Amino acid sequence: MNLRRFLHRSVLIPLVCMVFLIGYLGVGLSMGPLILPSGLTNENFIPVIISIIGILLCISIMKDSLKEMDDEEPVKEAEPKFGLKQIILFADFFLFIGLYSLVGFIPAAFVFTLIFMVFFDDKVRGLLKKLIISIIITAVVYILYAVVFGVRFN
Amino acid sequence: MSTFIQILSGFAVVFQPLNFLMTLLGFVIGLFFAIIPGLTATVAIVLLMPMTYSMTMNMGLCMVMGIYMAGMYSGSITAITINIPGAPSSSMTGKDGYPLMQQGLGAKAIGQSAFASLIGGTVGVLLLILVSPIAVKAALLVKTPGKASLVIFAFVSICALDGKAWKKSMLFVIFGMIFSTIGMGILNPTSRFTFGTVSLMEGVDFISVVIGAFAISEVMLQSDLSNREYEEMSARVKDIKIKRRDFIPTKADLKEVGWLTYLKSSIIGFFIGVLPGGGGSLASFVSYAEGKRSSKHPEKYGNGALQGVAAADSANNSVCGGALVPMLAFGIPGDGVTAVVLGVLMVYGIVPGPDIMTRQLQLVSPMYAALLVSALILIPLSLMLFGPYYIKIVQINRIVLYSAIALIAVTGAYAATSSVFQMLTSVIVGVMVYFMRKEKYPPVTLILGAMLGPLFEQYFRRSLSISGNNYAIFLQPDSLAFLVLTLVFVLLLTRVQKKGVTAK
Known part of the structure; x- marks a missing residue:
């Protein structure tokens, strides 16, 4: 059995989901009986049922994906990459949330937008232009939410 | 005073200059809010509620109805142009609207969306006025088990619609349900899956899931595209010469969609709106599913079917009329927006109940009229004034556009919930959906x-x-009845799909 096939995204995603669902089922079962002594359903009733259905679905999706791999000739698709660019952009979202809690909206939004603009582009270029646009975007979004819509930021 | 005269007096109230101005203002605000991902008509009404304190009841209600109708309609604009629904109820519009946009038929899709919204909104209000007493009786017949079966029908039908990918759709439904189980219990005040964490006690807000699933994942998927690919797409849009008349559906378009689709979808939307908890999203899901089931060309659905856009938008705008029935008759909001509208009514001391739709109709008839006027000004206002600019969105510098969307989206999660935890949730959902969308898991489910x-x-x-x-x-x-309908739907759809495969 070639275990590397399990590293293919089409198998890996349902596998990760299944691991999560098993954990979720475990927590659900630890919450007590599904039916309370009063005869009413407990709060873990639906979670347990949906997690079992979910696990079965994950197994089935994995089976289908493995079968597809067996049936089809390996085709090198020009599928979109997940590289450093995406890692940085995702990290930027988390950085924004962290900075927002620490230093407030305006500096956090400015740093977030600048990083996003720099790395969303294919190449690192036009930094001054991006810096100015980041300031404008931050100002517009701040005015939109804080002034026009009355959202209170930290 | 007869019902007819009371309704007519409602129109007289709406056409008073200040009230009409408020309806227009509400419409523009609703349009603006629903276009921006993360901001919805609900948020608009919530934020504008304090303003209504200083207005007369009619002015306040006219503005709220304007926001409601525009919010239902304009979420489709971003769903079509950049595949990010401005409102959850527009998710289904993007399924066909965005492929149309990619084919260079964005103007046609936006025009069709507006026209369907106009029909749906108008039919919804007319049904509200004409058959609301009967609708109230029908809704009363659907008891709790029936409502559970209706939800099963919605789950199964939307997954069945994805054909071979139904398992992936169902898995996403399960994950959606899992998000909703975090926090306080549904029937008992006990916490679930919170691990003793205070933040998790507040649960996963629906808006965070929507922002993560549609806005953040979309922005990230766009980062996969190189500038060259995007410039090619922009160039295609650049070549399209847009005139205001391009938004007006042609006779051939209307024939392709069929009057029956508009009417049937509007009626479906209305009755789903009547069912408490139904709402625009369910209406557009069910209507889209029914449209695909009864279509002569179901294979076109998901690939740019005008009929799909029309089915979804007729239904979600028709909901506006339907959702007011349970809200006014029983005080049970049909969806999130009507829940907030209910709050506005309370401000003016209007207590919902069966009397309000009969003996106290004069109090709420301006609402009916404002809703109808809002539906009827959708085409001349939004399409003729702003329509040509919608399609320009893809021509904006993509780096500036998506950086601004990313900031607006993540800030929107905070704006809607006032919670840093919900912002974090939206990003986590965005990461998850980003990877799953690459494997064709549909975020709508x-x-x-x-x-x-x-x-x-x-x-x-x-x-x-x-x-x-x-x-x-x-x-x-x-x-x-709903369980049988689910079974019939699945069997028919399977048969249609098999026929499609055989035909290929």
Whole structure:
């Protein structure tokens, strides 16, 4: 059995989901009986049922994906990459949330937008232009939410 | 005073200059809010509620109705142009609208969306006025087990619509439901899956899931595209010469969609709106599913079917009329927006109840009229004034556009919830959906699960509680009807799909 096939995204995603669902089922079962002594359903009733259905679905999706791999000739698709660019952009979202809690909206939004603009582009270029646009975007979004819509930021 | 005269007096009130101005203002605000991902008509009404304190009741209600109708319609604009629904109820519009946009037919899709919204909104209000007493009786026939079966029908039909990918759709429904189980219990005040964390006690907000699933994941998917690919796409749009008349559906378009689609979708939307908890999203899901089922060309759905856009938008705008029925008659909001509208009514001391739709009709008839006027000004206002600029969105510098969307989206999660935890949730959902969308997991089903999951749990467990855990309660006529409908739907769809494969 070639275990590397399990590293293919089409198998890996349902596998990760299944691991999560098993954990979720475990927590659900630890919450007590599904039916309370009063005869009413407990709060873990639906979670347990949906997690079992979910696990079965994950197994089935994995089976289908493995079968597809067996049936089809390996085709090198020009599928979109997940590289450093995406890692940085995702990290930027988390950085924004962290900075927002620490230093407030305006500096956090400015740093977030600048990083996003720099790395969303294919190449690192036009930094001054991006810096100015980041300031404008931050100002517009701040005015939109804080002034026009009355959202209170930290 | 007869009902007819009371309704007419409502129109007289709306056409008073200040009230009409408020309807227009509300419409523009609703349009603006629903276009920006993360901001919805609900948020607009919530934020504008304090303003209504200083207005007369009619002015306040006219503005709120303008926001409501525009919010339902304009979420489709970003769903079509950049595949990010401005409002959850527009998710289905993007399924066909965005492929149309990619084919260079964005103007046609936006025009069709507006026209369908106009028809749906108008039919919804007319039905509200004409048949609301009957609708109230019909809604009363659907009891708790029936509502649980209706949700099952929505789950199954939307997954069945994805054909071979139904398992992926169902898995996403499950994940949506899982999000809704975090926090306080549905029937008992006990916490679930919180691990003793205070932040998790507040649960996963629906808006966070929507922002993560649609806005953040979309922005990230766009980062996969190189500038060259995007410039090619922009160039295609650049070549399209847009005139205001391009938005007006042609006779051929109307024939392709068919009057029956508009009418049937509007009626579906209205009656789903009448059912408490139904709402625009469920209406557009069910209407889209029915449109595909009854279509001569179901294979076109998902690939740029005008009929799909029309089915979804007629239904979600028709909901506006339907959702007011349970809200006014029983004080049960049909969806999130009507829940806030209910709050506005309370501000003016209007207590919902059966009397309000009969003896006190003059209090709410301006609402009916404002809703109808809002529907009827959708085409001249939004399409003729702003329409040509919608399509320009893809021509904007992509780096500036998506950086601004990313900031607006993540800030929107905070704006809607005032919670840093919900901002974090939206990013986590965005990461998850980004990877799953690469494997063709449809995010719409995640939203369906998150939105209808709590309702299903509530109805399902209540039914069992009523029957002493006897599952035969789901065989009651109203519930059985939906279960049979689910079965018929799946069988018919499977047959249609098999026919499609054979034909290929």
